[in-house]
Amino acid sequence: MAYNKPIPDPDPLSKPFWEGARAGKLMLPRCTSCNRVHWYPRHICPNCHAREIEWFEASGEGRVHTFAVQHRAFGGWAEEVPFVTAYIDLNEGDRMFTVLRGVDPNKPDLNWIGARVRVEFEPASADVHIAFWRVIQG
Amino acid sequence: MPGELSRAAAIVGAAEANEIGYPETPKTALQLHIEAIKNVSDQTGIPISRIDGIFSAGWSSQIAEHLGLHPRYIDTTSVGGCSFEMHVHHALAAIHAGIIDVALVTHGESGWSSRATGGRGTGRPRGSGDPWDPGSLFSNPYGISGAPSNYSHAMTRHNHRWGSTPEDFAHIAVVTRQWATLNPRAIMHSRDVHPQGGPITIEDVQTARLVSWPLTLLHCCLVTDHGGAVLIAKPEIARSLRTKPVWIAGAGESMSHSNMLEMEDFTATSAAASSAAAYRMAGMGPEDMEMAMVYDSFTVTAGITMEMLGLAPRGEGFRLWKDGHAAPGGRFPINTNGGGLSFNHSGMYGMQLLVEAYRQLSGTAEDGIHGLPGKQTKARSCIVNGTGGSLSTTGTLVLVAD
Numbered sequence: 001m002a003y004n005k006p007i008p009d010p011d012p013l014s015k016p017f018w019e020g021a022r023a024g025k026l027m028l029p030r031c032t033s034c035n036r037v038h039w040y041p042r043h044i045c046p047n048c049h050a051r052e053i054e055w056f057e058a059s060g061e062g063r064v065h066t067f068a069v070q071h072r073a074f075g076g077w078a079e080e081v082p083f084v085t086a087y088i089d090l091n092e093g094d095r096m097f098t099v100l101r102g103v104d105p106n107k108p109d110l111n112w113i114g115a116r117v118r119v120e121f122e123p124a125s126a127d128v129h130i131a132f133w134r135v136i137q138g
Numbered sequence: 139m140p141g142e143l144s145r146a147a148a149i150v151g152a153a154e155a156n157e158i159g160y161p162e163t164p165k166t167a168l169q170l171h172i173e174a175i176k177n178v179s180d181q182t183g184i185p186i187s188r189i190d191g192i193f194s195a196g197w198s199s200q201i202a203e204h205l206g207l208h209p210r211y212i213d214t215t216s217v218g219g220c221s222f223e224m225h226v227h228h229a230l231a232a233i234h235a236g237i238i239d240v241a242l243v244t245h246g247e248s249g250w251s252s253r254a255t256g257g258r259g260t261g262r263p264r265g266s267g268d269p270w271d272p273g274s275l276f277s278n279p280y281g282i283s284g285a286p287s288n289y290s291h292a293m294t295r296h297n298h299r300w301g302s303t304p305e306d307f308a309h310i311a312v313v314t315r316q317w318a319t320l321n322p323r324a325i326m327h328s329r330d331v332h333p334q335g336g337p338i339t340i341e342d343v344q345t346a347r348l349v350s351w352p353l354t355l356l357h358c359c360l361v362t363d364h365g366g367a368v369l370i371a372k373p374e375i376a377r378s379l380r381t382k383p384v385w386i387a388g389a390g391e392s393m394s395h396s397n398m399l400e401m402e403d404f405t406a407t408s409a410a411a412s413s414a415a416a417y418r419m420a421g422m423g424p425e426d427m428e429m430a431m432v433y434d435s436f437t438v439t440a441g442i443t444m445e446m447l448g449l450a451p452r453g454e455g456f457r458l459w460k461d462g463h464a465a466p467g468g469r470f471p472i473n474t475n476g477g478g479l480s481f482n483h484s485g486m487y488g489m490q491l492l493v494e495a496y497r498q499l500s501g502t503a504e505d506g507i508h509g510l511p512g513k514q515t516k517a518r519s520c521i522v523n524g525t526g527g528s529l530s531t532t533g534t535l536v537l538v539a540d
Contacts, residue, residue, distance in 0.1 A: 008275040040273045040399060066298070066404050068290035069351035070281055077281035082351070085280055087291060087399070097277045097399055108351050113298045130279055 003124040004076035010128060014041045016055040021129040026060040026119045028092055029053050037093040060119040062090040062133070064112050069105045082106065088117055088133050102135035140387065140421035146234035147241075148376035148383030149226070149537070150184070152496035153177035155246070155365030158482055159325050164251035170365025171201055171246030178367040182381045184240060189369070191238035193225035194245065195486055201244060211238045217393070218526020219433055222488030223533025227389035229370045239372050245489035246365040253361070273397035285435060286358050288398050288528045290350035293438040295404035297352065300453025304352040307437040308343035309460040311356050311479055314434060316465055318476025320513040325360055326480035357437045359478035359487070366489035368496060382500040387422060387519075388536035390415025398528040405453070409446035409523050412534040416521070417448075420536040424448035427536070428517035429470065429498060431491040433525040434477040443523050444472075447534070471515045474498060488524035488533070495520045499539040 010018045020027030030037045033050035037058075044051055067086035070077070077083070086100040101120070103112055118136050121129040155173035157165070171194070179186050191211035192198045198214045211232045215221050222243055229241035268274050282288055296302050315338045318324035326335040338356065346354035376383035392408035392415070395401050417423050424447060432447070434440035437456075444455035449470070458464045464472035473479075475494040478487045497503040503514040522535040 005281065006279045008279050011272060011275065013272055014275060040276045040397075042272075066291045066295035068287065068294055068353075069348070070283075070287050071348040071350060072283065072287070073281045074283050077283075080281065082348075083281060085282060085287070085291070087404075095399060097280055097282075099280045110294070110298050113294070124279075 003122070004079075005124070006075060007124045007128050008130075013043065017041065018128060020055075020057065021121050021131060022127070024121055026058045026131065027055045028058045028090070029055055037090065039090065039094040039096055059091045062088045062096070062117055064100065064115045064117060064135070065089045065095060067100060067108075067112055069108050084108070086112075086133065096131070096133070098131065098133040100135065101132055141419040143230055143234050143389070144387050144419050144421065145373070145385045147230050147370050147372055148385045148540075149492070149496050150369050150371045150376050150379050150383050151178045151182035151381045152368040152493040153181050153366070154323075154493060155363075158323060158364045159362045160250050161363055165248050165363055166251070167197070167246040167248050168200070168204065169246070170248060170363060171197070171244050171367070172204060174246065174365040174367035175201075175205065175242065175244055178369050182369055182379050184369055184371070184375075184379070188240050189242045191229060191232055191241040193229055193241060193243045195221040211241070217531040219435065219486040219488045220391070220524025220526040220531050220533040221486060222492055223389075223522060223524040223535055224391045226368075226370065226386060226492065226535055227391055227533060230386050230389055233370065233372050239375060241370040242367060243370065243489070243492070244367040245486065247484035247486060248363045249361045249484040250363045271397070273399050277397060277399055285528070286353055287350045289436045289438060290353045291398070292404045292442065292529060293352050293357075293436070296438060296442065296453070299405055302453060302456060304357070305340060305344060306456045306460060307357065307441055308340045310434065310437040310440050310456060311343045312338055312340055313459040313462070313465045314473050314477040314479045317474050317513070318480035320466060320510045321476045321481055322510065324476035324481040325362055326476065353436060353438075356479075359435050359483035360480070362482045362484055364482050364484035364490060366493045368489075368492050383540050384496050384499040385538050385540065386535060387538045388416035388418070388420030389534070390419065391531075391533040393531040395530050396527060401529060405442060407442060407446050407525060407529050407532055409443050409525065409532040409534060412532040413447045413521065413523065416534040416536045422519070422536055426519055427521045428519045429474065429515055430472045430521045430523070431474070431495045432472065432523045433487055433491065434473055434479050435483070435487065435525065437479070439525055439529065440473070440477070442529075443525060447521055447523060449521075466512050471517060474503065474513055474515060486526070488526075491522050491524060495522045495535075495537050499537055
């Protein structure tokens with residue numbers, strides 16, 4: 001079935017992320033001056049304001065920082081309610097937003113905070129694969 | 139010692155549009171603005187032609203043109219619901235600098251009527267992200283749909299980190315509704331006004347329809363129409379009017395992020411910084427405040443804000459409501475108009491905060507139209523805090539009675 005949810009329109013700034021996503025890799029930007037990872041992609045480092053930013057393949061793992069269960073949504077997402085959204089603390093630093101998989105949205109549990117998660121990519125179109133995160137054991 | 143800007147100007151009047159809430163005939167935002175502006179001019183006796191500075195969230199030039207004004211100072215700061223607190227800050231500075239004598243801060247927003255007429259969108263497709271705002275490419279695709287779906291993440295984190303519960307925050311909704319029953323203009327004043335109006339219980343809040351767990355519908359603000367305007371004047375003018383001045387003792391603003399992706403601590407806002415600046419300017423502290431008007435887009439917003447303003451220990455802001463202090467007759471009244479939760483919330487609620495703070499400190503909170511006995515408090519000082527965006531931006535004012 002065709003992907004029926006909003007598909008982002010990649011901009012030049014985030015091109016390496018989308019290329020990585022198509023290959024099943026989580027690519028993140030890192031400042032080579034201060035060595036800190038930042039998300040989302042920037043024109044200059046938000047920490048030290050250097051221009052030197054490189055992309056690298058990240059572990060694709062992290063932990064749930066916080067979450068909510070959406071009972072009201074629009075477009076294609078309306079068919080999915082209830083679903084869980086979450087902010088993910090990346091192992092390499094900084095944070096991503098996602099729809100969280102591998103949990104039961106009808107039984108929200110504060111213990112999900114801190115749970116280990118791994119990224120997976122879903123093809124939304126030929127060019128755009130979207131990152132989702134799934135709770136893993138251990 | 140107070141800062142140089144402290145009391146360099148006063149709010150000299152505050153008024154609303156003729157009809158707010160759910161108007162029978164849909165109203166435009168401009169109409170709501172103009173009604174409120176005419177009303178505040180009549181209230182203060184300051185002719186509209188005396189206004190030389192105009193402050194609004196994005197529409198200042200259209201409004202000035204509509205009024206036939208050629209202002210010397212034009213401010214369109216539009217960073218969410220706290221914009222109007224920031225406008226007061228900016229107007230204070232402009233008056234102190236001698237650029238203007240009389241500032242108009244104005245708001246008109248047809249949150250309700252625009253639904254009725256179907257004219258809602260900004261033209262941008264919902265959810266696909268905006269390359270101008272690169273963070274949105276990495277949040278919008280994931281099914282979030284406006285403020286409730288984002289703010290809920292803050293409640294979850296607060297519950298985890300501080301051991302609070304959604305029931306703790308439900309007390310904010312219950313107590314705020316008590317205030318609304320004293321305000322005939324509140325949408326939730328009574329069953330006569332709204333089928334779900336009148337007093338509510340913790341159980342009502344917790345069993346209401348889930349919007350974004352842990353937030354039920356009654357943890358969320360209303361969507362209504364509102365127009366409001368305040369006039370701010372230099373001391374010489376403020377003392378010459380028929381209305382009472384309410385002095386701007388302190389003002390401050392700050393922000394921590396725009397996209398929630400950049401919110402480092404989901405249980406804290408920049409109100410810690412904006413209130414520190416406001417207290418410093420005022421030469422006053424939390425212990426000098428006698429009431430508060432704080433943005434309650436959601437129960438969690440109000441609870442966290444009280445922690446940021448230094449009026450409650452970290453993690454325990456909700457206790458001011460749970461222990462009854464914030465309620466009618468309590469020692470520290472909060473949101474005496476019935477709040478965004480039960481009075482009126484048009485999308486940006488900062489003006490509603492200002493209007494009620496002015497009324498309380500000028501002794502006009504029970505003027506026969508906007509209040510019933512019990513709404514007027516004895517407070518002589520009020521801290522006002524607006525919160526905009528996704529817990530992103532804040533503006534704080536310390537206001538004191540004459």
